[in-house]
Amino acid sequence: MKKVIIITNPTAGHHSRSRISRFVRHLEQAGPRATIARTQYPGHATILARDAAASGLYSHIIAAGGDGTIAEVAAGMIGTSAILGILPLGSANVLAHELKIPFNEIRNAALIQAGHFTTIWPGYLHTKAGRQLFVQMASIGFDAHIVHGTSTRLKAWVGRAAYAVSTLSSLFRFELTEFTVLIDDIPHRATTVIVSKGSLYAGKYELTHHSAHGDRNFSVILFETSGKLALVRTILSLFLGRIGQQKGTRTLTASTVRIPSPAAIPIQSDGDRKGFSPVHLDISASPLHVATGPTPPPAG
Numbered sequence: 098m099k100k101v102i103i104i105t106n107p108t109a110g111h112h113s114r115s116r117i118s119r120f121v122r123h124l125e126q127a128g129p130r131a132t133i134a135r136t137q138y139p140g141h142a143t144i145l146a147r148d149a150a151a152s153g154l155y156s157h158i159i160a161a162g163g164d165g166t167i168a169e170v171a172a173g174m175i176g177t178s179a180i181l182g183i184l185p186l187g188s189a190n191v192l193a194h195e196l197k198i199p200f201n202e203i204r205n206a207a208l209i210q211a212g213h214f215t216t217i218w219p220g221y222l223h224t225k226a227g228r229q230l231f232v233q234m235a236s237i238g239f240d241a242h243i244v245h246g247t248s249t250r251l252k253a254w255v256g257r258a259a260y261a262v263s264t265l266s267s268l269f270r271f272e273l274t275e276f277t278v279l280i281d282d283i284p285h286r287a288t289t290v291i292v293s294k295g296s297l298y299a300g301k302y303e304l305t306h307h308s309a310h311g312d313r314n315f316s317v318i319l320f321e322t323s324g325k326l327a328l329v330r331t332i333l334s335l336f337l338g339r340i341g342q343q344k345g346t347r348t349l350t351a352s353t354v355r356i357p358s359p360a361a362i363p364i365q366s367d368g369d370r371k372g373f374s375p376v377h378l379d380i381s382a383s384p385l386h387v388a389t390g391p392t393p394p395p396a397g
């Protein structure tokens with residue numbers, strides 16, 4: 098094992114200097130030296146990760162933050178041999194839940210030292226603003242309107258409750274409109290689309306039964322409802338873990354999703370605003386190696 102660099106986002110929901118210090122102490126006890134690099138602005142983590150990977154000095158590049166920080170770090174190191182570590186210090190930490198990364202720093206440091214990793218295939222979304230990598234999920238429509246409307250200040254103050262406030266406001270303010278979505282080039286109609294690599298949503302809620310992290314595919318959840326009451330029922334069923342049985346939703350598997358609509362439908366990925374339609378989503382051509390526990394033996 099070479100050196101380790103920790104790229105930390107001081108604005109992430111549960112950023113904690115003392116937790117990072119404890120993590121570093123336990124990591125260094127077993128040998129590897131750790132460097133800490135703090136981000137100074139959105140997108141900085143990608144530059145720091147790119148420089149770290151290009152230096153060849155580090156076997157592990159650790160993203161200390163939430164899904165947005167992980168995505169930015171991943172964008173800088175994908176396609177290199179470095180392993181991405183996750184120190185979950187964000188608000189929702191969906192990928193960390195999904196990959197069963199320990200939230201305890203001591204166990205997390207032990208996991209990094211053990212050197213195991215899992216290979217995942219992140220997604221890219223392409224908009225007018227360019228290409229953005231996402232690790233967990235992206236969405237277009239109502240769900241993204243909630244993220245666009247979530248105040249960063251309120252989120253810093255009350256954490257995930259800020260999304261509840263924005264959900265209520267979106268229910269009144271967002272005009273649900275039907276648009277065309279091409280899923281592997283086949284046209285469908287929907288009012289909201291979630292494109293997910295994982296099986297979880299907003300923390301630990303189950304969105305699909307299957308995680309597509311290890312596949313070169315997405316799970317695509319189509320919301321076909323155009324009534325707000327039906328939408329409230331759908332949202333509730335998501336938080337009750339019954340989305341799969343909900344009328345008006347469909348789950349498909351695909352490797353490309355295209356929404357040509359010029360109607361400026363909001364987009365988010367990994368919990369961050371990513372502009373408006375038109376948008377095209379596909380799978381990264383290179384995989385990403387993520388430090389996890391040892392892979393469980395196949396069942397049976």
Ligand SMILES: Nc1ncnc2c1ncn2[C@@H]1O[C@H](COP(=O)(O)OP(=O)(O)OP(=O)(O)O)[C@@H](O)[C@H]1O
Binds near residue numbers: 106167187190367
């Ligand atoms: N120094 C910085 N100042 C302002 N914003 C930053 C800085 N560093 C990173 N960011 C931005 O902070 C955003 C939020 O980070 P992140 O998603 O990791 O935290 P979170 O929203 O609390 O966690 P989660 O996505 O798990 O809910 C990222 O998209 C990133 O662009």
